[in-house]
Amino acid sequence: MTIPTEPIGSIPRPAELLAAMADRAAGRIGDDELAAAQDQAVRDTVRRLEEIGSPVVTDGEQAKPSFATYPLAGADGLAPDGAVIPFADGHQRQLPRLTAGPLRYAVHADRYLRAALRHATVPVKQAVIAPSALSLLYPQDGIDGYPREAFLDDLTAEAEADIRGCLEAGAHVVQLDFTEARLSLKLDPSGGLLEQFIALNNRVLERFSAAEQARIGVHTCPGGDQDSTHSLDVDYAALLPALMQLKAGAFYVQLAGEPDPDKVLGVLADHLPGNARVFVGVTDPIDPRVETPEQVRDRILAAARHLPVDRLGTCDDCGFSPFADDTSTSRDTAFAKIRARVEGTALAAGELGY
Numbered sequence: 569m570t571i572p573t574e575p576i577g578s579i580p581r582p583a584e585l586l587a588a589m590a591d592r593a594a595g596r597i598g599d600d601e602l603a604a605a606q607d608q609a610v611r612d613t614v615r616r617l618e619e620i621g622s623p624v625v626t627d628g629e630q631a632k633p634s635f636a637t638y639p640l641a642g643a644d645g646l647a648p649d650g651a652v653i654p655f656a657d658g659h660q661r662q663l664p665r666l667t668a669g670p671l672r673y674a675v676h677a678d679r680y681l682r683a684a685l686r687h688a689t690v691p692v693k694q695a696v697i698a699p700s701a702l703s704l705l706y707p708q709d710g711i712d713g714y715p716r717e718a719f720l721d722d723l724t725a726e727a728e729a730d731i732r733g734c735l736e737a738g739a740h741v742v743q744l745d746f747t748e749a750r751l752s753l754k755l756d757p758s759g760g761l762l763e764q765f766i767a768l769n770n771r772v773l774e775r776f777s778a779a780e781q782a783r784i785g786v787h788t789c790p791g792g793d794q795d796s797t798h799s800l801d802v803d804y805a806a807l808l809p810a811l812m813q814l815k816a817g818a819f820y821v822q823l824a825g826e827p828d829p830d831k832v833l834g835v836l837a838d839h840l841p842g843n844a845r846v847f848v849g850v851t852d853p854i855d856p857r858v859e860t861p862e863q864v865r866d867r868i869l870a871a872a873r874h875l876p877v878d879r880l881g882t883c884d885d886c887g888f889s890p891f892a893d894d895t896s897t898s899r900d901t902a903f904a905k906i907r908a909r910v911e912g913t914a915l916a917a918g919e920l921g922y
Contacts, residue, residue, distance in 0.1 A: 569878070569922050570914075570917050570922050571868065571877065571880060571881060571882060571913050571916060571917045571920070571922055572623070572624075572845075572847070572881040572882075573622070573623065573624075573847075573881060573882040573883065573909060573910055573913040574622075574623075574624045574693055574741070574820075574847060574881065574882075574883050575617065575622065575624070575625065575626050575693075575883065575884060575906060576695070576743070576787055576820060576883050576884045576885075576886055576887050577626055577628075577629050577635060577695040577743070577745070577787075577887040577890070578628060578629040578632070578635060578695075578887030578888055578889045578890050579613050579626075579628030579629070579630070579887075579888055579889060579899065579902050579903075580888055580889040580894070580895060580897055580898060580899040580902055581609060581628075581630055581889065581892060581899075582609050582612065582899055584605060584608070584609070585605045585606060585608075585609040585630060586892075586893075586895070588601065588602050588605035588606075589602065589605075589892065603631075606630055606631040606683075607683060609628070609630040609631075610627045610628065610630045610631065610683050610684055610687060611687045613625075613626075613627060613628035613630055614627070614628075614684055614687040614688050614692075615687070616903050617903075617906065618688070618689060618690060620903060620906055620907045620910055621907075621910050621911075622690070622906065622910055623690060623691070623910075624690060624691045624692070624693050624740055624741075625684065625688050625690055625691075625692055625693075626684065626692065626693055626694070626695065627680050627681070627683055627684035627692070627694075629680070629695065629887065629889075629890075629892075631679075631680055631683065632680065632892065633891075633892050634661075634890060634891040634892060635695065635697060635745050635887060635890040635891075636663070636697050636701050636702075636745070636890075637663070637664070637697075638675050638677065638680075638697070639673035639674060639675055639676070639677075639697065639702065639726070639730065640664060640673075640674060640675075640705075641674055641675050642674045642675070643672070643673075643674035644668075645666060645667050645668035645669070646664040646665065646666060646667060646705075647664060647665045647667050648662065648664055648665075649662070649665055650662060650663035650664045650665035650666075650704065650705060650707075651663045651665075651704040651705075653751070653791070653798055654798060655791065655793060655794070655796040655797065655798050656796050656797055656798065656800065656801075657794065657795075657796035659793075659794055659796065661793060661891065663704055663705060664705060665705060665707055666705040666706055666707065666711065666719070667711065668711060668714065669711060669713070669714030669718065669719060669722065670714070670718070670719075670722045671702075671705070671719055671722040671723055671726060672722070672726065673726045673729070673730060676729060676730050676733050677694050677695070677696045677730050677733070677734055677742075678694070678730075678733035678734045678736075678737045680694065681694040681734050681737050681738075681739055682737055685737070685738060691740035692738075692739060692740055693739060693740045693741045693742070693743060694734040694739045694741075694742050694743070695742075695743045695744075695745055695787070695887075696727075696730050696731055696734065696742055696743070696744060696745070697730075697744075697745055698727075698744040698745055698746040698748070698765075698769055698786070699723050699724060699726075699727035699768055699769060699771075699772050700746065700748055700749075700764075700765035700766075700768050700769050701745070701746070701747070701748050702723055702727070703720065703723060703764075703765070703768055704748070706719050720768065720771075723768075724768070724771050724772050724775075727772045728772050728775045728776075731744075731772070731776070731784065732776075735780060735783060735784075739783070740783075741783050741784065741785050741817075741818065742783065742784050742785070743784075743785045743786070743787050743818075743820060744769065744784065744785070744786045744787065744816070745787050746765075746769065746786050746787060746788050746811075747787070747788065747789055747790075747791050747798075747886075747890075748765065749762060749765060749788050749807055749810075749811060750788060750789070750790050750791075750799040750802050750804070750807050751790075751791065751798050751799040751802075752765055753799070753802045753803075753806055753807060754798075754799045754801070754802050759806070759810070762807070762810055763810070766810055766811075766813055766814060769786075769814055770813070770814060770815055773814060773815040773816060774815060776815075781815050781816060781817055782817035782843070783817060784816050784817060784818075785816055785817060785818030785819065785820055785847070786811070786814050786816045786818070786819055786820065787819075787820040787883075787886075788807070788811055788819070788820070788821055788822065789822035789849070789885055789886040790802065790822065790825075791886075792853055792854055792885070792886035792887065792890060793890060793891055793894055793896075794894055794896045795854050795856075795896040795897070796854070797825075797854065800825070804826065804831075804832050804835065805831065805832075805835050808821075808832070808835045808836060808839060809835065809838075809839045812836075812839040812840065812841055812844075816844065817843065817844055817845065818844060818845045818846075818847060818881070819836075819844060819845075819846050819847065820847045820849075820883045821836065821846060821847065821848055821849060822849045822885040822886060823848045823849040823850070823867070823871070823885065824849045824850050824851055824852040824855075824859070824867060824884075824885050825849070825852040825854060825855065825885050829867070829870065829871075830870065830874070833848075833870070833871055833873075833874035833875065834874060836874065836875060837874045837875055840875065840879065844879070845879050845880070845881050846875055846879060846880060846881065847880075847881035847882060847883040848867070848868070848871045848875075848880070848881070848882060848883070849882075849883055849884060849885035849886070850864045850867045850868060850882045850883070850884075850909055850912065850913070851864065851884045851885065851905040851906070851908060851909045852885050853884060853885055853886050853887070853888045853897055853902070853905065854885075854886075856897070856901065858901060858904045858905055858908060859905060859908045859909075859912070860908060860912075861908050861911035861912040861914075861915055862912065862915070863908070863912065864882070864908050864909055864911070864912020864913065864915070864916070865912045865913075865915040865916045865919070867912075868880070868882060868912065868913060868916035869916055869919065869920070872916070872920055877920050877922065882909060882912075882913045882916075883909075884905065884906065884909060888902040888905075889902075
């Protein structure tokens with residue numbers, strides 16, 4: 569036995585891929601040239617993760633425009649003026665707005681998984697966007713001829729297909745990115761919006777068997793973009809009990825960047841479902857300092873004072889570049905932090921007798 573450790577998802581794109589993306593946007597190259605640059609970036613990402621000793625790898629989201637909007641790439645019926653996500657440093661990200669139904673994903677995540685599997689020699693996990701995030705596409709004033717309930721039916725079906733396609737393609741685990749969970753409490757402190765998000769995500773998760781749910785995890789964090797967050801000021805204790813109601817086999821919880829990790833660990837211990845594992849964040853992608861393996865070890869030992877070791881795993885707090893144009897963290901820094909996580913997890917496992 570050992571303590572499992574997994575990446576969350578995105579890795580900063582190499583300069584060659586960023587240049588190819590800019591060239592494609594300007595019409596200087598075509599889709600085939602961009603796809604070749606993406607595949608090379610995936611190959612390099614998988615290679616470097618395996619060289620570090622990561623027991624599970626991802627594609628680094630090299631071909632995704634963002635962790636949230638990949639299903640919409642090339643889709644029709646969208647306007648650019650959707651929900652706005654404000655970050656603490658003043659910058660914003662904006663989702664598109666759905667203008668017509670039915671909702672259909674233009675891209676499913678198994679496309680990215682299959683690209684990584686071609687290069688990997690160890691298990692591959694795949695991140696997908698939670699349906700709750702895409703529920704924000706639907707405008708508050710509705711869409712003529714396409715009621716909200718019909719939209720939610722379509723969204724549920726598409727989200728199920730996104731997850732199921734990855735499971736069937738051989739994903740080690742499928743991770744739902746649920747960063748809007750903490751943000752929802754900032755938008756609606758009553759918890760009503762969070763309750764709606766939990767219900768929608770469970771509406772999808774309940775379509776899977778217990779064995780399949782064991783291979784599905786949920787990631788929560790306060791956002792991470794251009795070294796800023798959108799909801800770190802929201803009390804984690806208000807979120808975690810509701811989060812643990814999700815019918816998933818694993819929870820990936822941002823912790824390294826949390827001001828009071830012991831408080832968070834106490835809440836997790838009180839609400840951990842009987843058959844779930846918690847992966848605690850032990851590296852902070854927003855902090856430019858690279859953690860040492862010893863710092864990572866100590867964070868894990870602190871977590872083990874609250875959580876059963878056989879229910880404990882480690883991860884990064886968040887992806888390192890959830891939006892493709894985010895270059896606030898260098899590619900080399902990201903891999904250095906991941907190496908510290910892998911080595912620190914091994915140190916902690918040894919001290920804990922694993």
